[in-house]
């Protein structure tokens with residue numbers, strides 16, 4: 001069931017007309033459906049639930065809003081975090097420290113120390129010096145840090161180059177060929193409790209085959225590590241499942257992922273972690289915007305909307321496609337470019353696209369904006385930071401305020417030596 005649907009010719013999120021949110025909160029604004037978040041969380045958990053021992057940690061970089069995180073915490077999700085800031089959010093949202101795992105190639109000593117103090121459940125080590133530093137910090141505190149080694153399986157995930165993470169040339173993980181010797185050295189350190197292996201080969205994967213190749217390589221590595229006498233109790237299989245952005249896009253389901261993972265891992269006898277991000281949040285949110293002008297262009301008009309690349313960076317960053325729909329469609333269509341007000345030629349959301357006809361003042365939405373949307377927003381061009389709204393049934397709450405340029409400016413100052 002889709003929780004963004006038209007009723008009487010206008011788009012609703014659950015039982016709230018989007019026009020009401022636009023009138024009361026203004027635009028641009030992100031709108032999330034709690035029911036969709038809950039459904040996605042349940043469907044993913046049930047899909048991978050065919051594995052005997054499995055934990056789900058939401059990759060909170062996809063959507064770190066506190067309200068959204070609370071919904072997922074209530075669904076039993078832990079968190080995959082990549083910074084001290086994300087850890088603080090996960091804890092504030094009610095996720096238990098033991099259900100938090102810490103990924104990322106550049107964890108600082110300060111972040112590692114804070115995570116040890118918080119008692120998080122798993123450190124995903126990205127290279128040996130990081131493991132040595134963590135071991136020393138933990139030993140000093142009289143602790144033993146639960147850790148897994150992230151390996152780079154050198155598998156082409158078949159996704160956009162900028163969101164591919166499992167190729168040898170990418171910065172993530174250690175070469176799988178070097179993993180056995182490195183694992184042995186790390187396991188020998190006091191202060192580290194080396195429990196297993198982690199991988200994550202990329203995001204927006206539309207095919208399970210690269211994941212299956214990567215999992216298979218991990219299976220071979222586990223056998224090798226066990227043969228060398230290591231106890232392997234945990235494997236983190238990362239995230240990456242894609243979502244449909246365009247009408248007709250077909251993506252593997254969580255159930256298909258679960259079936260494949262159960263088959264490949266059947267003899268592993270370990271706890272399995274998953275770190276889904278986009279598949280949980282992507283289609284649970286839209287970015288609502290108002291048309292400012294329809295400006296004539298050479299081949300087709302530019303629909304200038306009040307959202308811009310600073311609010312939703314994916315189209316300008318990855319040429320990503322986000323479907324545009326009018327909140328109150330007239331039934332007519334037009335061929336147009338859609339652009340924002342930012343002073344960059346690349347501040348476009350769509351070029352040469354057939355869309356619902358819109359005119360100045362009309363509302364529209366960019367779909368599938370719940371993941372890597374608001375979280376990547378900035379205040380470029382001194383625009384406000386975009387607000388976020390969570391809908392549940394016929395209620396809505398503003399879960400992130402619009403931060404005005406003046407508020408951002410209040411944190412800046414002119415040095416006293418300047419006249």
Ligand SMILES: Cc1ncc(COP(=O)(O)O)c(C=O)c1O
Pocket residue numbers: 059062080103104165200202203204238239240241275276277278279
């Ligand atoms: C280590 C790690 N885990 C999980 C994710 C979440 O990925 P996705 O949103 O594609 O599920 C990412 C982002 O690609 C990541 O880097």
Ligand SMILES: N[C@@H](CCCC[NH3+])C(=O)O
Pocket residue numbers: 061163203204314371372
């Ligand atoms: N920001 C990317 C995903 C990055 C995944 C993080 N490892 C996107 O919008 O598609």
